[in-house]
Amino acid sequence: MALRDKVAIVTGGAQGIGREYCLRFAREGAAVVVADLRVDQAKAVASEIAAAGGQALAVTADVTDEASAEAMASRTVERFGRIDVLVNNAAIYYDLDLGNNTVDYLRQVLDVNLIGVLICSRAVFPHMKRQGGGSIINIASTAAYPNLQVSFRQQENFPNYAYGISKSAVVFLTKSMARTAGFDKVRVNAIAPGATMTEATKRVLPARAEERLRRTKAMGVSLEPEDLTGTAVFLASDDSAMMTGQTLVVDAGGVFNG
Numbered sequence: 524m525a526l527r528d529k530v531a532i533v534t535g536g537a538q539g540i541g542r543e544y545c546l547r548f549a550r551e552g553a554a555v556v557v558a559d560l561r562v563d564q565a566k567a568v569a570s571e572i573a574a575a576g577g578q579a580l581a582v583t584a585d586v587t588d589e590a591s592a593e594a595m596a597s598r599t600v601e602r603f604g605r606i607d608v609l610v611n612n613a614a615i616y617y618d619l620d621l622g623n624n625t626v627d628y629l630r631q632v633l634d635v636n637l638i639g640v641l642i643c644s645r646a647v648f649p650h651m652k653r654q655g656g657g658s659i660i661n662i663a664s665t666a667a668y669p670n671l672q673v674s675f676r677q678q679e680n681f682p683n684y685a686y687g688i689s690k691s692a693v694v695f696l697t698k699s700m701a702r703t704a705g706f707d708k709v710r711v712n713a714i715a716p717g718a719t720m721t722e723a724t725k726r727v728l729p730a731r732a733e734e735r736l737r738r739t740k741a742m743g744v745s746l747e748p749e750d751l752t753g754t755a756v757f758l759a760s761d762d763s764a765m766m767t768g769q770t771l772v773v774d775a776g777g778v779f780n781g
C-alpha cells in the first residue's frame with residue numbers, strides 16, 4: 524500500500540473524480556478527509572471508506588473561505604494528527620454555466636478554481652512545514668492548453684473563458700508554489716486530466732464535442748475517473764519524492780508537453 528500511514532485531504536471529494544481519489548487513497552492505506560460543500564455526499568463517501576475498513580472523515584468546507592479552509596486543516600490534525608497530502612480538486616465544473624459570459628461569473632469561477640487552491644494550500648502549509656514536508660496536488664485540466672479547447676463560432680463578443688483561464692493559472696500557480704515551498708520539503712505538483720466521463724462532463728460537454736475530443740486523442744478514448752487515480756497516488760507517495768512544480772497530463776494522448 525503506497526500511502527500507508529499518510530493523511531490526505533481531498534477537496535471536492537464528494538463526487539466525480541474527487542470521490543475516486545478518496546476511495547483509491549483509502550485503499551492505498553491513507554486516512555482520508557473528504558472535504559466538500561456537498562456535505563451529505565461527502566458523508567456517504569466517508570461511510571463507504573469506513574465500511575471497507577478504511578479511515579475517513581467528512582468535513583464541510585468552502586475552498587473560497589479562509590476560515591473554512593483553516594477549520595478543515597485543524598479538524599484533520601485533531602482527528603488524524605497530521606496532514607501529508609492535499610488534493611486541490613474542488614472546482615466549479617459540474618455547476619459550470621457555459622452560457623454565462625459576464626465578468627461577475629468569471630470572478631466567481633476564478634474564486635473557486637484558482638484562489639481556492641491558494642487558500643487551501645495556505646491552510647495546510649504550516650502543518651506540513653512543522654511536520655517536515657508534504658505533497659500538494661493541484662487538479663488542473665487540459666483546458667489549460669488552448670489547442671485542445673473545442674472551437675465554436677463566436678456569437679456576440681469574446682466569452683469570459685473562465686474555466687480555461689482558471690486551469691491555466693493553476694498550472695502557473697503550481698510552479699510558483701513549488702519554488703516557495705521547496706525549502707520546507709513541501710512538494711507541489713499538478714495533474715491535468717483530459718475529458719473524463721463524470722456526471723459533470725456529461726452535463727457540461729455536448730455529446731458531439733466529446734466525440735470530437737476523443738478523436739483528437741492518440742489512444743482514441745476518453746477517460747473514466749478511476750483512470751486518474753494512479754497518477755494521484757504516485758504524486759502523493761514517496762515514489763515522487765524528488766518531483767515538484769510539474770504538471771502531469773493524463774489524457775490518453777491529446778496534449779504533448781515537454
Ligand SMILES: NC(=O)c1ccc[n+]([C@@H]2O[C@H](COP(=O)([O-])OP(=O)(O)OC[C@H]3O[C@@H](n4cnc5c(N)ncnc54)[C@H](O)[C@@H]3O)[C@@H](O)[C@H]2O)c1
Nearest residue numbers: 535539540560585586612613614616617664718719721723
Ligand atoms: N471531469 C473532467 O472531464 C475533468 C477534466 C479535467 C479536469 N477536471 C477537474 O477535475 C476536478 C473534478 O472534476 P469532476 O468532473 O469530478 O467535477 P465535479 O464538479 O463533479 O466535482 C467538483 C466538486 O467540487 C465541489 N466544490 C465546488 N465548489 C466548491 C467549494 N467552493 N468548496 C468546496 N467544494 C466545492 C463540488 O461540490 C463537487 O463535489 C475538477 O477540478 C475539474 O475541474 C475534470
